[in-house]
Amino acid sequence: MDGHFARSPASPRGVDTSQPSVARMYDYYLDGSNHFAADRKACEELSALAPSTKILAQNNRHFLRRAVRYLAQECGIRQFLDHGSGLPTQDNVHQVAQQVDPAARVVYVDKDPIVLAHGRALLEDQSRTAVIQADMRDTDAIMGDPSVRRLLDFTEPMAALFVSVLHCIRDEDDPAALVRRVVSAMPPGSFLVISHLVSEDPATRQATTDFMQRSTGGDWGRVREPREVAAYFEGLHLVPPGLVEISTWRQDTDLVRKQPGDEWIEYGGVARTSG
Template identity: 60%
Template sequence: MDGQDTGLPGGVDVTVASVARMHDYYLGGKDNYPADREACAHLLTRAPSTAVLARNNRRFLRRVVRLLAEEQGIRQFLDHGSGLPAQDNVHQVARRVHPDARVVYVDHDPMVAAYGRVLLEEDDRTAVVRADLRDTAAVLGHPRVAGLLDLREPVAALFVSVLHCVPDEDDPWAVVRRVAGRLAPGSCLVVCQLVSDDPATRDSVTGFMREATRGGWGRVRARHDVDRYFDGLEVLPPGVVEVAQWRPDSEVHPRQPGRELLEYGGVGRVPDDR
């Protein structure tokens, strides 16, 4: 089944699970299909906390965007692997602080790009770009990115719950380093991904997701793998942590039914003396 059969954009195969559509399902969205829901059900048998992780991760995204706008004065955001639109998207959160904030959403999924352009490009200060986040030159050199973002000024580059989709052979750590190297001092990189302290869980979830998405997955990693993303950056308090513990608005948040998987990350600032 392809996009012509379903009325969806070309390149969309709804018979194969999509990470973006699985995340949409966990958040209670409607832009998902039986293959996505079946994959979610199977994943929950391996990692019962997955749905709660998705909700906590969305809260982290909203919180970190607000705090970077308020406390770091950032008015430009580049959201790598943005996924399908949901409630309180990056530009909506940022503009509660800075009404002139500019936001570019980047995703390689054709459905995300098409739906995003309809729902997120509300004005001339937001854009949705279809590009592969692994190709930093193509992302930052895209006319929509270059036209909206001034890389001479601080930018918040977001890699929220996406780098576990990048295989080791594509070096996700180098992706983060390349982006950091192109940004002005005072810019911030927000990075988090799925981790597990149990090697068997890492292997089980990684193997299942690679099969379910037919290669659209990298690896569940260990915490020390995520720590490496912040090499050369000034890590903002409270450090690299489970994301529900990153500057929580309150102590009340959905409790995970298990700790077999964690969303782990933080915020790194590009030093002034670089």
């Protein structure tokens, strides 16, 4: 195995590194270094099941950057709440937003303690950015967190990000209701950014969902249908081109690779709340 991947990071106390983590699997697909043997093995098995997954993950990261840049440059958004942010990589939300305006403020939310440890180390000298450890389903706890209250002004428009995370929410926890709670907590004129794993094929949805549920010890929701993702945006004003396979959303570079397969895709877009 390549030496880069052989040097696994130190594990925070209490973290079971024998159990794959969605955040660390995503880090592996983005050529990061904050993952363990179990994460790599799960990614290799997932890639055998869905060969386009690595490019899908990379395209999803490009979508995040484009969406944040669009909101900061063209919509004047200066505050971002990133749910299920994952491990730090290049061009994080705060880096993209603060390239437009150094005064932009960002709060990252993730429940993985490794994300918290690495995020806080990265942001040690950042007064306008914070990372909090919280379950993204607990909207009240997130909105009431001291870092959120310190950095985000709930009288001014903001953006809530759910980028490649809502498929981790089980049906019984109602991801649509989660989105509604967050939207209702934001002031008028705010924005919602979502990308979500979807498939039109029932067999593919079942196979990929079953694999991820097994691999993560049940810490996973479901690969859904495009119509289910569209329902998350009900009552909001979609930014053109609307809901699409995310590699095609407002492309601004030729570096984004076309999604090579359609066994599953990341589907989503950006929408504005009323006001």
